[in-house]
Amino acid sequence: MESYKLGKKTILKFDSEEDVGIALAKYTAHLSEKFIKEKGSFSVVLSGGSLIYTMRFLTLPPYTDFVDWSKWSIFWVDERVVPLDDKKSNYKLAFDGFLSKVPIPSNQIYAIKDNLSPEGTADDYEARLHDLVAKKILPLSEATGFPKFDLMLLGMGPDGHVASLFPNRNQKFEKKRWVTFIKDSPKPPPPRITLTFPVINSSSEIAMVITGVELANTVKAVFSNNSDLPAAHVSAEEELTWFLDKDAASKLVKIEQVFEN
Numbered sequence: 001m002e003s004y005k006l007g008k009k010t011i012l013k014f015d016s017e018e019d020v021g022i023a024l025a026k027y028t029a030h031l032s033e034k035f036i037k038e039k040g041s042f043s044v045v046l047s048g049g050s051l052i053y054t055m056r057f058l059t060l061p062p063y064t065d066f067v068d069w070s071k072w073s074i075f076w077v078d079e080r081v082v083p084l085d086d087k088k089s090n091y092k093l094a095f096d097g098f099l100s101k102v103p104i105p106s107n108q109i110y111a112i113k114d115n116l117s118p119e120g121t122a123d124d125y126e127a128r129l130h131d132l133v134a135k136k137i138l139p140l141s142e143a144t145g146f147p148k149f150d151l152m153l154l155g156m157g158p159d160g161h162v163a164s165l166f167p168n169r170n171q172k173f174e175k176k177r178w179v180t181f182i183k184d185s186p187k188p189p190p191p192r193i194t195l196t197f198p199v200i201n202s203s204s205e206i207a208m209v210i211t212g213v214e215l216a217n218t219v220k221a222v223f224s225n226n227s228d229l230p231a232a233h234v235s236a237e238e239e240l241t242w243f244l245d246k247d248a249a250s251k252l253v254k255i256e257q258v259f260e261n
């Protein structure tokens, strides 16, 4: 594994997707222990896509035994506005691949309400976050005033999108809302909701989990000078860690060069 760190950004490069998954499980379990010790709870925000498969090692020993799952709460950085049992639902993907295998209390799993319009779904999810803030279950960032999650686990699409913030759509410019919606996502299904950049970037820790050669050009573009791709706008209050396998990192001539840009 190669590791480069500058300020709040770390890039880790692994030999294989499996090595990324093993390291991601270790990292997540370590943060779970740290946050539970510090504040008694651990809020985790999931993406959909390939991330859930890469998280598979967390559902196996030793993590199944020593992680204090009772203190976890689960949110989604984006969700497709489809029924929760639809195979396109990010909730269903996470349930089948992760949540059904670990004992996180069901009342701490914050899925969308799946019987509303995209606008209504975004409003409802935002209102529920406000409610959690009012009940002091979710803190606000002192720096930004937006909700502060402990850990956000993000993937990236080949077009450089993160969450449901796409290159040629305006949602990525949203500065006030916590949750917004999109009705014409370039990647199906078209109706989605998404946390906004001010919320994403108020997270304590963010992991960008990127594997596969099909993302190599996008990784290179994200790390190039003045990239305007959504993934280039991700930052964290404490630490942003990029987990790359060697295929995803294959177009970076030298990893340390990304810090020179």
Ligand SMILES: O=C1O[C@H](COP(=O)(O)O)[C@@H](O)[C@H](O)[C@H]1O
Residues within 6 Å of the ligand: 046, 047, 048, 049, 050, 051, 078, 079, 080, 090, 154, 155, 156, 157, 158, 161, 162, 163, 164, 187
């Ligand atoms: O549509 C989505 O795509 C991204 C990236 O998915 P991947 O399969 O290329 O890893 C995902 O992060 C997002 O949550 C999802 O809704």
